[in-house]
Amino acid sequence: MGLADTRSMTDIARNLLTIRARIKSAAQNPAKVGLIAVSKGQGAEKIALALAAGQKTFGENRVQEAKAKFTALRAAHKGLGLHLIGPLQTNKALEAVQLFDVIETLDRPRLAEALMKAVEKTGRKLEFFIEINIGAEPQKAGIAPEELGSFLQFCRAQCGLNVTGLMCIPPHGRDPAPFFKRMKELADRFSLPRLSMGMSGDFEEAIRQGATDVRVGTAIFGNREN
Numbered sequence: 001m002g003l004a005d006t007r008s009m010t011d012i013a014r015n016l017l018t019i020r021a022r023i024k025s026a027a028q029n030p031a032k033v034g035l036i037a038v039s040k041g042q043g044a045e046k047i048a049l050a051l052a053a054g055q056k057t058f059g060e061n062r063v064q065e066a067k068a069k070f071t072a073l074r075a076a077h078k079g080l081g082l083h084l085i086g087p088l089q090t091n092k093a094l095e096a097v098q099l100f101d102v103i104e105t106l107d108r109p110r111l112a113e114a115l116m117k118a119v120e121k122t123g124r125k126l127e128f129f130i131e132i133n134i135g136a137e138p139q140k141a142g143i144a145p146e147e148l149g150s151f152l153q154f155c156r157a158q159c160g161l162n163v164t165g166l167m168c169i170p171p172h173g174r175d176p177a178p179f180f181k182r183m184k185e186l187a188d189r190f191s192l193p194r195l196s197m198g199m200s201g202d203f204e205e206a207i208r209q210g211a212t213d214v215r216v217g218t219a220i221f222g223n224r225e226n
């Protein structure tokens with residue numbers, strides 16, 4: 001698309017076009033990389049503009065905020081997909097299972113059990129990613145890489161959860177490449193096809209290391225309102 005064509009577009013449509021082009025040049029197989037537009041802290045108008053520009057998958061990190069913003073949109077837009085990318089309390093598991101298509105922050109046995117009950121109750125088919133604390137940071141959620149094997153087994157065998165991938169947020173202010181690389185090795189070792197990593201500042205590196213789902217917020221929507 002030439003400059004003349006992009007001039008009439010909204011900022012968000014133009015940003016999406018740019019991000020998609022960057023994904024394409026970073027990926028060996030661009031069809032395998034999904035773009036999650038992270039709309040936390042962004043208002044309804046901006047989400048509407050992204051939808052109008054063809055964006056279908058969104059990420060939110062709070063159940064209540066996502067419910068308020070997406071309940072009506074979900075009913076109106078076929079094919080809209082919603083990922084939970086923030087920490088989930090067990091007492092919100094049912095609401096989360098009712099609303100989201102992918103829960104990326106499965107990180108402890110008690111949550112897995114609560115999600116199992118919610119899945120049984122609702123009959124919804126959703127996917128789960130296990131969050132890995134890849135930088136072994138004490139303040140961060142996620143399970144240790146050494147525990148992935150037993151936790152995955154627990155989620156699948158004990159809880160019947162459809163775990164299809166891994167997710168991480170690497171340590172702030174450090175080169176993310178080695179962390180992304182270790183995530184790819186873990187995903188491969190456990191034959192998990194999906195790998196959610198990379199944000200506005202590092203999604204191309206994440207893709208080069210094997211990300212299948214990149215979570216991009218500010219580079220699409222600009223600064224958050226809250």
Ligand SMILES: *Cc1c(COP(=O)(O)O)cnc(C)c1O
Binds near residue numbers: 085218
């Ligand atoms: C906010 C957030 C993002 C998006 O961050 P940007 O820097 O705005 O792209 C991605 N992943 C998670 C888990 C987040 O909380």
